[in-house]
Amino acid sequence: MSKLDLKSKRTWGALAVIALTAGALTTAFAWTEGWIGSRLTSAQLFSETPQPFPPGFRRAHGKGICIAGTFRPTDAAAPLSTARAFTEPNIPVVGRLAIAMGDPHGPDSASNVVSMALLLKTDDGQQWRMAMNNQPYFPTHNAQGFTVDMPKAMAPDPATGKPDPARVAAFLKQYPEAEKFLKWAAQAPQPGSFGGVEFDGINAFYLVAADGKRQAVRWSMRPQEPFVQLSQDQLQHVGHDYMFEDLRARLAQKPLHWDMVMQLAEPGDPVDDPSLPWPQERKQIVAGTLEVTQAVEQAEGACRDVNFDPTIVPTGIEISDDPILQARSGAYTHSFNRREREIGYGKATDAVGKPEVPSK
Ligand code: HEM
Known part of the structure; x- marks a missing residue:
C-alpha cells in the first residue's frame, strides 16, 4: 500500500471532514482523557458546556430521517445463533x-x-x-485515538486553515493503523443516494448457537440498488437536502432493500480491534434482507426517541470485548438522555432508550 499523500488536495479535504466530524463529537461532549478505556460515568463523559448545535438532536449524526420496514431472515444464520431474528419470518x-x-x-x-x-423487535x-x-x-484501535487525539491532530492551524503536517505525522506515528483509514477517506466517494450505500457494523459480535458454540462475526448491510456517486462538480450543484429528497422520491416508487451480510471470523482474527479488518476471503453468509418502505421526518417518527446503542443485542448474539462498543454505549x-431531556420527556412517542446508569 502506498504512503498517505499529505500534499494532495483531496487528502486535506478528507482530513478537514474528519476533523469536523470527530471534532464536533469532542466539542459536544467535552471529552476528558481519563474516561477512555474504563467504564464510563456521566460525570467523566460530559461537562455542562453549552452544546454547539440546537438542543434536542443527536450529538453526532444529527441530520437524519426515520425509516420503517421489515427484516426477513434467510435460513443461513439460524444454525449459528438462537436469536429469534434468524427464524421469525417478518420482523418489524x-x-x-x-x-x-x-x-x-x-x-x-x-x-x-x-x-x-x-x-429489530422480535x-x-x-x-x-x-x-x-x-x-x-x-x-x-481505541476510543482515545478517535475522540481525542485525531481531532487534535486534524484541527486546522489558524495560520494556514489546514491541519499542521507535523501534528498529523505525530498522530500517525502513535496510531499507524490510522493511515489506511485516512487513505481510504481521501478517496471515498460522495454518495448521491442512501439507496446504494453499503453500511458496515465494524465492531465484532458473537453468534451463539443452541449448543453454546460462539462464532465471531462482523455484519454489513449490502444494498441491492447500485451505488450513486457524485462527482466534485455535481456536488457543487446539489440541493441542501438532496439525500433526503432522493430517499423520499425513491420510496414513493418502490421499497429499498439491503442484504445483511455476515463475515465469519476464523481463529486468530482480532475481535477486539475495529481498526483491523478481517481478510476478504473469510466466509460470508447472507443472514436476511431488510425492506425499507417508509421514511418519516425525525421530529415525528419513531426513531426520534430511540437510542441505537449497539450493545443492545438479543439472546443468541453477544457483544465482543471490543472496547469501542463500550465507549459507544x-x-x-x-x-x-440529554436530547430527550431537552425536548421534554413527556413528548416521547416510543421511548425505548436505555435508562441512564447513575454515576458512581
Ligand atoms: C468511540 C467511538 C464512537 C463514539 C464516541 C460515537 C458517538 C456517537 C454519538 C454520541 C452518537 C449520537 C447518539 C444518539 O444521540 O442517539 C452517535 C451516533 C451514531 N454513531 Fe457513533 N460513535 C462512535 C463510533 C461509531 C462507530 C464505530 C460507528 C459505526 C460502526 C458509529 C455509528 C453511528 C451511527 C450510525 C449513529 C447514528 C445513530 C442514530 O441514527 O441514532 N459510531 N455516535
Whole structure:
C-alpha cells in the first residue's frame, strides 16, 4: 500500500471532514482523557458546556430521517445463533438514515459519511439494535485515538486553515493503523443516494448457537440498488437536502432493500480491534434482507426517541470485548438522555432508550 499523500488536495479535504466530524463529537461532549478505556460515568463523559448545535438532536449524526420496514431472515444464520431474528419470518424494523455530521441543519454535501441505524423487535419480546456507517473500519484501535487525539491532530492551524503536517505525522506515528483509514477517506466517494450505500457494523459480535458454540462475526448491510456517486462538480450543484429528497422520491416508487451480510471470523482474527479488518476471503453468509418502505421526518417518527446503542443485542448474539462498543454505549446513552431531556420527556412517542446508569 502506498504512503498517505499529505500534499494532495483531496487528502486535506478528507482530513478537514474528519476533523469536523470527530471534532464536533469532542466539542459536544467535552471529552476528558481519563474516561477512555474504563467504564464510563456521566460525570467523566460530559461537562455542562453549552452544546454547539440546537438542543434536542443527536450529538453526532444529527441530520437524519426515520425509516420503517421489515427484516426477513434467510435460513443461513439460524444454525449459528438462537436469536429469534434468524427464524421469525417478518420482523418489524424502526430505523434511521443520517449524515455523519453534528449539525442537524447542515447541507447533505458536508460529509461523505452516512449511516444506517436499525432496531429489530422480535415476537419473543427481544430487541436487536445496531448503528452502522459507510466505513469499512474504525480509524484507531481505541476510543482515545478517535475522540481525542485525531481531532487534535486534524484541527486546522489558524495560520494556514489546514491541519499542521507535523501534528498529523505525530498522530500517525502513535496510531499507524490510522493511515489506511485516512487513505481510504481521501478517496471515498460522495454518495448521491442512501439507496446504494453499503453500511458496515465494524465492531465484532458473537453468534451463539443452541449448543453454546460462539462464532465471531462482523455484519454489513449490502444494498441491492447500485451505488450513486457524485462527482466534485455535481456536488457543487446539489440541493441542501438532496439525500433526503432522493430517499423520499425513491420510496414513493418502490421499497429499498439491503442484504445483511455476515463475515465469519476464523481463529486468530482480532475481535477486539475495529481498526483491523478481517481478510476478504473469510466466509460470508447472507443472514436476511431488510425492506425499507417508509421514511418519516425525525421530529415525528419513531426513531426520534430511540437510542441505537449497539450493545443492545438479543439472546443468541453477544457483544465482543471490543472496547469501542463500550465507549459507544456510554456515549449514545448520554446523548440520548440529554436530547430527550431537552425536548421534554413527556413528548416521547416510543421511548425505548436505555435508562441512564447513575454515576458512581
Ligand atoms: C468511540 C467511538 C464512537 C463514539 C464516541 C460515537 C458517538 C456517537 C454519538 C454520541 C452518537 C449520537 C447518539 C444518539 O444521540 O442517539 C452517535 C451516533 C451514531 N454513531 Fe457513533 N460513535 C462512535 C463510533 C461509531 C462507530 C464505530 C460507528 C459505526 C460502526 C458509529 C455509528 C453511528 C451511527 C450510525 C449513529 C447514528 C445513530 C442514530 O441514527 O441514532 N459510531 N455516535
